[in-house]
Amino acid sequence: MTSRAVFRALMGFYLLVFFAYLFGPLVIMGITAFNTSAYPQIMPFEGFTLDWFGVLWNDKDMIYGLKNSLWIGLLVVLVSVPVGFAGAIVMTQVYDRARAFYYLVVVSPVLTPGVIIGISTVVFWRQTTQATGLKFIYDGTVLTVLAQSSFISAYTMLIFLARLARFDRTLDEAALDLGATRAQVFRHVLIPFMAPAIGSAAVIAFLSSFENYNTTTFAILADKTLTTVLAGRVRQGTTPALSALAVAVVAVTVAGAILYELLKRREAARAEARAEAAHRAEVEELNAGPVAA
Amino acid sequence: MHSALGQWVIYALPPLVVAAFALMAWAERRKAPAGPGFIARNGWPVALFLVVAVGLWAIFMIVMPLMAMIDLSLRPKLPPTQWGGPKDFYTLENYRYFLFGSTTSTDAWNATHLKAFFLTIWVSILITILDFAICYPLAYYMAQVAKPARLRLFMLLLIAPYWVNEILRAFAFRILFASQGVINKALLALGLVDAPVDFIAADVALYSGLAYAYLLMMMFALYNAIETLDRNLVEAARDLGAPWWHIHAFIVVPHAKPGIGSGATLVFMLTAGAIAAPLILGGPKTLWFTPIVYDRFYQAFNWQQGAAYALILLVACIVFVLGVLKVFRLGLGEIAR
Numbered sequence: 066m067t068s069r070a071v072f073r074a075l076m077g078f079y080l081l082v083f084f085a086y087l088f089g090p091l092v093i094m095g096i097t098a099f100n101t102s103a104y105p106q107i108m109p110f111e112g113f114t115l116d117w118f119g120v121l122w123n124d125k126d127m128i129y130g131l132k133n134s135l136w137i138g139l140l141v142v143l144v145s146v147p148v149g150f151a152g153a154i155v156m157t158q159v160y161d162r163a164r165a166f167y168y169l170v171v172v173s174p175v176l177t178p179g180v181i182i183g184i185s186t187v188v189f190w191r192q193t194t195q196a197t198g199l200k201f202i203y204d205g206t207v208l209t210v211l212a213q214s215s216f217i218s219a220y221t222m223l224i225f226l227a228r229l230a231r232f233d234r235t236l237d238e239a240a241l242d243l244g245a246t247r248a249q250v251f252r253h254v255l256i257p258f259m260a261p262a263i264g265s266a267a268v269i270a271f272l273s274s275f276e277n278y279n280t281t282t283f284a285i286l287a288d289k290t291l292t293t294v295l296a297g298r299v300r301q302g303t304t305p306a307l308s309a310l311a312v313a314v315v316a317v318t319v320a321g322a323i324l325y326e327l328l329k330r331r332e333a334a335r336a337e338a339r340a341e342a343a344h345r346a347e348v349e350e351l352n353a354g355p356v357a358a
Numbered sequence: 359m360h361s362a363l364g365q366w367v368i369y370a371l372p373p374l375v376v377a378a379f380a381l382m383a384w385a386e387r388r389k390a391p392a393g394p395g396f397i398a399r400n401g402w403p404v405a406l407f408l409v410v411a412v413g414l415w416a417i418f419m420i421v422m423p424l425m426a427m428i429d430l431s432l433r434p435k436l437p438p439t440q441w442g443g444p445k446d447f448y449t450l451e452n453y454r455y456f457l458f459g460s461t462t463s464t465d466a467w468n469a470t471h472l473k474a475f476f477l478t479i480w481v482s483i484l485i486t487i488l489d490f491a492i493c494y495p496l497a498y499y500m501a502q503v504a505k506p507a508r509l510r511l512f513m514l515l516l517i518a519p520y521w522v523n524e525i526l527r528a529f530a531f532r533i534l535f536a537s538q539g540v541i542n543k544a545l546l547a548l549g550l551v552d553a554p555v556d557f558i559a560a561d562v563a564l565y566s567g568l569a570y571a572y573l574l575m576m577m578f579a580l581y582n583a584i585e586t587l588d589r590n591l592v593e594a595a596r597d598l599g600a601p602w603w604h605i606h607a608f609i610v611v612p613h614a615k616p617g618i619g620s621g622a623t624l625v626f627m628l629t630a631g632a633i634a635a636p637l638i639l640g641g642p643k644t645l646w647f648t649p650i651v652y653d654r655f656y657q658a659f660n661w662q663q664g665a666a667y668a669l670i671l672l673v674a675c676i677v678f679v680l681g682v683l684k685v686f687r688l689g690l691g692e693i694a695r
Contacts, residue, residue: 090530151411163383178631184668189426215419247401311526
C-alpha cells in the first residue's frame, strides 16, 4: 500500500469516528423517545410509542416555559438587531485609539462567560431599582432580555460588520448628489443593502436567546424559561419524555436551520444571477458596439 | 473606605468615560477619509439613534453591570436594612473566604472551593487542547482538500447539532453513559467488563460532554483561518520535498494562528463558564466552579460572596485570553471575528 492510500484510509476512519461522536449521542437520545420503556434506553427496544410526546404536551411548566422563551426570544431580537446595527455603523465611523477602545468594550461580552453576564445584570439592576424605585425592571423576563441582549447584540454587530465591509460608500454619495436627505439615504440605500444581514442577525439572535441557559439561569430570578424548566427536570431524573422534547426541539431547530440555509443560498444564487446578467449585458454591449457604429 | 463612594463611582464614571471617548473620537476624526463630521455625515435622526442605542448598550448593559458586580464583591454580607449604613464598609472578606474559608474553620485553606476552581481551569485547558486536536484534521480537510459539494454537506452536518440545546446535549451524554446505557451494555456484551462502569462518578461523562459541547466553536474558527491559506503554498512545500508534518507545523499552523487563538479563547471561556453540563453530568464528588457560584447566590443567598466568586472566574478567563494573545502574538481584533 502506498503512503497516500494509508493516509486516505486514516482520514476515512477519522471522519467516521468524528461524525459518530457528533451524532451518536443525539441519535441514541432520539431513539429512546420512541421506546415504551419507562427508562430512556434503546436496548432492549420494548415497543414503538408516541406517548412520550403526549406526556410533554400535558406538562404545564414546560408549556409555560416555552411561551416565556418565545416571548423573550422575540424581545431579544427587537433589542439586539437595532443595537447591533448601530454598534456596527459606529464602528465604521471611529478611528485609531477611539476605535480600539470602543471595540474592546462592545466585543467584551462575547469573551465573558455567560454566567457572569447574568450575575452582573441581576446585581446591577437590583441595586439600581432599589435606589430609584424602577421596580418593573427587576423582573425575570426584563432582566433576561437585558442580559441576553448584552452579548447577543455583540453577535449581531459582528454579522453587520461583515456585511458593511462590502458596502460601497459611493452609493451614499450618489444618492446625496441626486438630492436625497441623510435620512432618505439611510432608509433607501443602507437598510436595503443590509437586509440579508438583518435577516441573518434576527435568526441568530432568536436561536441564541431560545437555547441560552448560562445567562438565563441567573437573570430569570424566580420565573422560568423552557431551558430552565428542562434543566430542573434533567437533574431530577431521566425520562423518555425529555428525549421526546429533544426530538421535538431538534426537529424544529434543524428545520429552521435548513430553511435559513436555503434562504441564504437562494439569496447567493440570486446575487450570482444578477452579476452574470450584468456581465452578459456588458459583453453584448461590447459585441453590439462596432455594428451600431 | 465607605461604600457610598462606590455608588458614585458606578454612576458617575461612565458618563466621564463616554465624554473622554467622544473627545478621543473627535480628536482622531482627521484619520477619517476626508468628509463631514459624525452628525453631518449621518443626519440628525440617525446620529441620535446611533448614539442612544450604542450608549444604552455600552453603559447600562455592559459597563455598569460589571462595575456593580465588582462593587458588590467588596462588601460584607448585611441585612438589607443596613445597606449604605455605618457597617457597609469595603472589605476583602469575600476574597479571603475563597482562599481560607470560614473564620470558624480550623483548616489552613478553603480546600473545597480552591480545588474546584483549579480543577475547572485545568480541565478547561485540557479540553481546549483536546478540541483543537479533534478539530484540526477535519478543519484542514474541509478548507484545503474537500471538493465544494462535499464541503457543503459537511457544513450542514456540522451546523445541525450546533443548534441542539446545551442541556439536551448533556442529557444525551447522560443516556449514553448511564449504568444501563449503550456503552455499558456494549462493554458487558463484549465481555470487557463484568459489572457496569460508573462513568458519571468517574467524570468520563462530564469531560466528554464538555469536549462535545463547544467543539464546533473550535471547528469554525480553524476552518475560517485555514481556508484563507493559498493552496499553492502547500503544493510548493510538497514539491520541495517537505514531509507532511513540516507542512503543518511550519505553514498551516502559523497561518491559522488567529483562528487557533480565537477558537481556544472561545472554547476555554465557554467550558470554564459552563454550568449546564456540570449540573447534569457532574459526578457526586466533582465540584465544578460555576455551580458553587450559583449556590452562593440562590442557596446561601450570599450575593456579595457570589459576586466575588464570579469575578475570580472572570479574572481567570481574562488571564487566559491575555495569555493566548501573548503566546500567539495576536491583537484582540484578530481574535473576536
